Amino acid sequence: MQELIISNLSKTYKNGVKALQDISLQIPIGMYGLLGPNGAGKSTLMRTIATLQAADSGSITLGGIDVLAQPNELKKVLGYLPQQFGVYPALSAELLLNHLAVLKGILNNKERKEMVQALLHKVNLYEVRKQKLGGFSGGMKQRFGIAQALLNNPRLLMVDEPTAGLDPVERNRFYNLLSEVGENTIVILSTHIVDDVKELCSRMAIINKGKVLVQGNPVQIMENLQGRLYEKMIHKNELEQYKKEYQLISDRLYLGNQIVHVLSDTHPGPGFKLIDANLEDVYMSQIFNA
Numbered sequence: 001m002q003e004l005i006i007s008n009l010s011k012t013y014k015n016g017v018k019a020l021q022d023i024s025l026q027i028p029i030g031m032y033g034l035l036g037p038n039g040a041g042k043s044t045l046m047r048t049i050a051t052l053q054a055a056d057s058g059s060i061t062l063g064g065i066d067v068l069a070q071p072n073e074l075k076k077v078l079g080y081l082p083q084q085f086g087v088y089p090a091l092s093a094e095l096l097l098n099h100l101a102v103l104k105g106i107l108n109n110k111e112r113k114e115m116v117q118a119l120l121h122k123v124n125l126y127e128v129r130k131q132k133l134g135g136f137s138g139g140m141k142q143r144f145g146i147a148q149a150l151l152n153n154p155r156l157l158m159v160d161e162p163t164a165g166l167d168p169v170e171r172n173r174f175y176n177l178l179s180e181v182g183e184n185t186i187v188i189l190s191t192h193i194v195d196d197v198k199e200l201c202s203r204m205a206i207i208n209k210g211k212v213l214v215q216g217n218p219v220q221i222m223e224n225l226q227g228r229l230y231e232k233m234i235h236k237n238e239l240e241q242y243k244k245e246y247q248l249i250s251d252r253l254y255l256g257n258q259i260v261h262v263l264s265d266t267h268p269g270p271g272f273k274l275i276d277a278n279l280e281d282v283y284m285s286q287i288f289n290a
């Protein structure tokens with residue numbers, strides 16, 4: 001079966017930071033959310049899968065490919081949109097995509113032209129294909145980034161924090177594009193934005209400090225908090241006391257008051273009501289407990 005299997009992957013940087021600690025994940029075709037706060041190790045994991053940096057130990061396989069031993073085989077089937085994706089601002093989208101296609105080894109002129117045109121249509125940049133990339137908005141640049149990542153029709157597409165800085169309309173457009181690709185490709189979406197995963201992913205993992213805290217189906221993961229999550233509206237001044245007294249996993253202001261979410265195996269007391277968990281609660285409870 002076509003799956004990405006990561007087994008016992010570890011990496012410690014020279015400065016002593018344990019960026020990956022015995023990471024094991026099984027990632028099938030579809031959209032997979034890799035959720036974690038800044039510094040969790042997401043980019044390190046992505047770069048390791050992309051064979052751009054080495055791991056200390058562990059293995060990665062994609063179908064029949066031993067990724068760490070056969071980096072060139074992996075590159076043939078990998079599409080990658082890194083966190084920092086630079087474009088040549090003076091070139092048009094069409095020209096740069098064509099150039100990148102040549103670099104990816106698509107040397108037949110007719111085949112390359114067809115592929116470039118098809119991808120520009122797919123990411124909805126065909127109308128602006130002659131315009132310089134320097135004038136593109138953040139969302140347009142990200143869609144161009146996806147187009148270049150799809151040039152070799154990859155079996156594995158990885159996108160690192162792709163929606164940061166996009167407005168809601170562009171974010172939505174980007175989601176739709178990724179979902180479409182995810183119908184027949186393994187797509188790993190690394191993000192610290194819970195909504196990205198909630199909207200898109202049928203499977204996910206939460207990682208923090210280089211460790212996998214939880215993995216599985218978002219709905220099932222949310223059900224794990226069923227019957228243990230309580231909400232209460234309190235006065236702003238009471239917040240510090242509640243933090244000391246309860247396992248408080250989130251707090252937000254609401255009309256001048258504070259709404260707190262508390263994790264508890266028994267009813268925490270007067271004024272608390274049992275609520276259904278959302279993915280934000282799962283995320284916060286995992287990060288809080290770690």
Ligand SMILES: Nc1ncnc2c1ncn2[C@@H]1O[C@H](COP(=O)(O)OP(=O)(O)OP(=O)(O)O)[C@@H](O)[C@H]1O
Nearest residue numbers: 013015017019036037038039040041042043044045
């Ligand atoms: N080249 C490096 N040398 C030393 N430490 C590093 C290096 N790259 C990353 N780190 C550290 O490893 C940890 C994981 O970083 P990583 O960039 O993988 O996390 P991340 O989840 O992608 O975070 P972000 O969203 O902020 O990029 C962090 O503590 C980071 O400071």
